[in-house]
Amino acid sequence: MIEINRITKTFPGKTAVKDLSLTIPDGKIFGFLGPNGAGKSTTIKMMTGILPIDEGSITMNGKDISKEVLAAKQMIGYVPDRSDIFLRLKGIEYLNFIADVYDVPQEVRETKISELTKQFGIYEALDDHIQTYSHGMKQKIVVSGVLLHDPDIWILDEPLTGLDPKSSYMLKEMMRDHAAKGKIVFFSTHVLEVVEQLCDEVAIINQGHVQFQGNMKEMKQQFQEDQNLEQLFLELTQNG
Structure with a gap:
């Protein structure tokens, strides 16, 4: 379970997150x-200990x-919104570095890296060096590294x-499998149809405050049954 209890983060001249609370239970894909x-990103960086x-x-x-x-960090697998890291390393060097950080045994890492x-x-x-990878390949190498220690x-x-x-499609199936094992997938996205396809629960944040938390059925019942997620999202964030 993830428990976020009344967190606040202030930068010079701006409060990015104010008195935010969320509870994410095990076995859920949480959007x-x-x-x-x-x-969103400020909250995630506090969750991962970066901020x-x-x-x-x-x-x-x-x-x-x-x-x-x-x-706490041993339990987390974090994929940042930017994948342009460790560009001078080869892909295999990067994955072995991540495996070293998390003490993944040699035999286990070789199997996981290959798979x-x-x-x-x-x-x-x-x-090949990561700097020669396309954006999509960089994203794939980062995701592969995150999954090596099975967080x-x-x-x-x-x-x-x-x-x-x-x-x-493959990553979405992995997310479903991970949640089905009683574990947690917490992800941010702008792709609203993915949220409708995948998420057990959703939180909508605007101006550093949670506007809504619940499942898709509860969200639609709270507003209008015939609205889709995009309409609800626009309504909840119209003052943003």
Whole structure:
């Protein structure tokens, strides 16, 4: 379970997230929606320990991200919204580096690297430098690295951006399988139809505040039964 308790993050001249609370239960695919500048990425960076929390707390399966940093981060697999990292490394060097960070045994990593990169169609490019990869290939190598240590909690910031249809379908199936094992997938997206296809629960954030949290049925019942998610999203964020 992820418990976000009244977190606030302020930057000079702006409060990006204000008194935000969310509870994400196990076994769920949880969609995090909001317009640009709503506070999505700031929230995710606090959840992953990249940004310090000014007020409030976040726990990952009972581990406080601010106090039990390593224990909490061991549970997380994080895909950032930008995949242009470690560009001077070869694909295989990057994956072995990530495996080293998470103490993935040699035999396990070799099997996982082979399986994941073949699934994503980048196995043949592992000896190439990441800077030569297309945007979609960079996204695939980052996702492969995240899955190497089999984390309980996936936190994915726009994970489908740049993926070809086959890889996008594959990742969505992986997300479903992960949730079916009683684990958590938390992801932000602008692709509203993906939310309707995938999500068990949704939160909509605007101007640093949660406007709604619940499942799709509850959201549609709260408003108009004949509205689609895009109409609801526009209504909830019309003041953004």
